[in-house]
Amino acid sequence: MHPETRTRRRNERLFRLLCLGCLLLPLLMLAWLLGDLVIKALPRLHMDFLSGFPSRRAAEAGILPGMVGSLYLILLTISLAMPVGVGAAIYLEEFGRRSRAAQLIEVNIANLAGVPSIIYGLLGLEIFVRVLGLGRSLLAGAATLALLVLPVIIMATREALRTVPDSLREAAVGLGATPWQVVRQVVLPQAVPGIMTGCILAVSRAIGETAPLVVIGALTFITFLPDGVLAPFTALPIQIFNWISRPQAAFAHNAAAGIVVLMGTLLLLNATAIYLRERMERMQKGAH
Amino acid sequence: MNAPEATGRFEADEVDAWFGTKQVLRKVNLLIPERRITAVIGPSGCGKSTFIRCLNRMHELVPGARITGRIRLDGENIYAPEVDPVLLRRRVGMVFQKPNPFPTMSIRDNVLSGLRLTGALDRSRAEAIAEQALRGAALWDEVKDRLGEPGIGLSGGQQQRLCIARTLAVSPEVVLMDEPCSALDPIATARIEDLLSELKARYTIVIVTHNMQQAARVSDRTAFFLTGELIEVAETDTLFTSPTDRRTEDYITGKFG
Numbered sequence: 422m423h424p425e426t427r428t429r430r431r432n433e434r435l436f437r438l439l440c441l442g443c444l445l446l447p448l449l450m451l452a453w454l455l456g457d458l459v460i461k462a463l464p465r466l467h468m469d470f471l472s473g474f475p476s477r478r479a480a481e482a483g484i485l486p487g488m489v490g491s492l493y494l495i496l497l498t499i500s501l502a503m504p505v506g507v508g509a510a511i512y513l514e515e516f517g518r519r520s521r522a523a524q525l526i527e528v529n530i531a532n533l534a535g536v537p538s539i540i541y542g543l544l545g546l547e548i549f550v551r552v553l554g555l556g557r558s559l560l561a562g563a564a565t566l567a568l569l570v571l572p573v574i575i576m577a578t579r580e581a582l583r584t585v586p587d588s589l590r591e592a593a594v595g596l597g598a599t600p601w602q603v604v605r606q607v608v609l610p611q612a613v614p615g616i617m618t619g620c621i622l623a624v625s626r627a628i629g630e631t632a633p634l635v636v637i638g639a640l641t642f643i644t645f646l647p648d649g650v651l652a653p654f655t656a657l658p659i660q661i662f663n664w665i666s667r668p669q670a671a672f673a674h675n676a677a678a679g680i681v682v683l684m685g686t687l688l689l690l691n692a693t694a695i696y697l698r699e700r701m702e703r704m705q706k707g708a709h
Numbered sequence: 710m711n712a713p714e715a716t717g718r719f720e721a722d723e724v725d726a727w728f729g730t731k732q733v734l735r736k737v738n739l740l741i742p743e744r745r746i747t748a749v750i751g752p753s754g755c756g757k758s759t760f761i762r763c764l765n766r767m768h769e770l771v772p773g774a775r776i777t778g779r780i781r782l783d784g785e786n787i788y789a790p791e792v793d794p795v796l797l798r799r800r801v802g803m804v805f806q807k808p809n810p811f812p813t814m815s816i817r818d819n820v821l822s823g824l825r826l827t828g829a830l831d832r833s834r835a836e837a838i839a840e841q842a843l844r845g846a847a848l849w850d851e852v853k854d855r856l857g858e859p860g861i862g863l864s865g866g867q868q869q870r871l872c873i874a875r876t877l878a879v880s881p882e883v884v885l886m887d888e889p890c891s892a893l894d895p896i897a898t899a900r901i902e903d904l905l906s907e908l909k910a911r912y913t914i915v916i917v918t919h920n921m922q923q924a925a926r927v928s929d930r931t932a933f934f935l936t937g938e939l940i941e942v943a944e945t946d947t948l949f950t951s952p953t954d955r956r957t958e959d960y961i962t963g964k965f966g
């Protein structure tokens with residue numbers, strides 16, 4: 422064998438091993454973390470935990486208000502953030518494309534996505550809780566989270582709109598469609614899978630957020646389910662945070678079980694959204 | 710909307726067009742007679758596409774693009790302030806270089822897309838309109854059994870005829886075609902050329918082409934553009950056999966371009 426070939430082969434093998442190591446290291450750590458968590462959580466993972474309310478006694482405490490609160494919160498957040506985010510993205514991408522203002526806004530949206538979430542919490546506290554008088558309610562929480570995920574949705578939607586080829590816009594314009602008809606009937610249907618992806622990302626981000634909810638004052642001990650959007654609420658991460666900060670060891674098991682539930686919910690939401698997106702993509706391709 | 714005498718006769722009068730500060734059309738004066746096929750030829754970049762995009766007011770959609778001069782359709786200036794470009798484009802259809810059927814739509818929906826987009830579709834007549842347009846584009850026999858299948862499942866040549874059907878379904882007076890065959894093989898090209906001669910009984914057709922044989926085969930009149938100027942326009946036979954301008958002769962004999 423040519424000596425150069427041999428060295429090259431050896432180097433290639435080394436490089437491949439190195440990459441494999443890079444892949445395995447975080448996977449192993451993640452597995453360890455999850456294993457530890459599940460073992461801690463096992464004693465508390467049963468139906469009573471899922472359907473129970475918080476209690477001073479760790480063994481009797483349940484997570485129902487947190488779960489219901491998180492679910493309501495997510496649904497409200499998405500129904501607030503999606504129309505606004507998609508609308509803003511359509512404006513920037515389809516109507517304001519070349520304007521200086523649009524470019525300025527684009528840079529700022531990218532920056533907003535990097536702002537620490539506690540800042541959004543402070544903003545939400547001032548605007549929604551105090552000025553708009555929504556109090557420490559589900560709606561105030563959802564509106565705060567909506568602000569937080571808006572940049573994610575706007576950026577993902579713009580990306581999706583950009584992947585729609587101009588030739589389709591031209592075709593529609595050439596047929597005598599107005600700008601709005603072009604967007605509504607040609608561009609948006611094409612962009613739906615991408616927009617869905619953005620919303621999945623947004624939900625994933627929102628559901629785990631703790632800091633802004635702490636700031637706007639989600640409760641930690643709640644023995645009822647919210648009965649409307651203006652009701653006080655708690656959420657999974659808040660409940661977990663509360664349990665972790667208790668000194669008694671028994672609550673650590675509750676926290677672990679809570680984390681498992683949170684991750685389960687997150688997986689379920691993501692899986693549903695990904696399933697929906699794939700189905701839409703297949704429908705678009707005509708289900709060949 | 711259409712005047713009773715509407716036939717699709719275009720008159721371009723001193724048309725200048727720009728992209729930003731770059732002038733790409735200079736003092737173009739051209740009469741496009743109704744119900745005939747006018748071919749637009751010339752080397753790449755001479756402004757052929759720009760010119761026909763001025764005819765349905767799509768040129769002005771490019772940021773920074775503008776046009777001066779007058780273009781009359783059936784005697785009426787289409788750049789007059791009271792003219793709605795959206796309505797104009799329903800009278801002046803366009804077929805593009807690359808077939809561009811709507812990927813989310815079936816064959817049937819693609820044909821009806823113009824009417825549906827603009828909310829002008831009479832549901833009870835949808836099937837009849839789709840059939841008529843597909844027949845008009847010589848595609849009916851090939852797709853009549855699979856109208857519900859996606860339009861992008863067709864071959865390139867079929868897709869282009871689907872795009873022609875989509876344009877015909879809106880009942881335009883004029884059909885503009887920008888190198889409609891350049892992405893197609895010779896057989897698909899021949900089908901579209903046959904189709905053109907059938908269509909001219911009912912539509913005014915303007916076709917941009919790089920292919921001199923194609924211009925000679927299908928068109929009644931030919932206009933030769935060079936660097937933004939209309940050099941010569943004449944009956945196709947005359948232009949190809951005895952051009953009056955030296956540059957036209959050089960181009961059609963292949964000395965440049």
Ligand SMILES: Nc1ncnc2c1ncn2[C@@H]1O[C@H](COP(=O)(O)OP(=O)(O)OP(=O)(O)O)[C@@H](O)[C@H]1O
Pocket residue numbers: 728731733751752753754755756757758759760771
């Ligand atoms: N969007 C645009 N922005 C700026 N300049 C443009 C744009 N489109 C075309 N041009 C320029 O305008 C001139 C005319 O272009 P046009 O597309 O009309 O040429 P054409 O004759 O159709 O060429 P081809 O045969 O290659 O299609 C060219 O010099 C081109 O570079």
Ligand SMILES: [Mg+2]
Pocket residue numbers: 757758759887
């Ligand atoms: Mg061109």
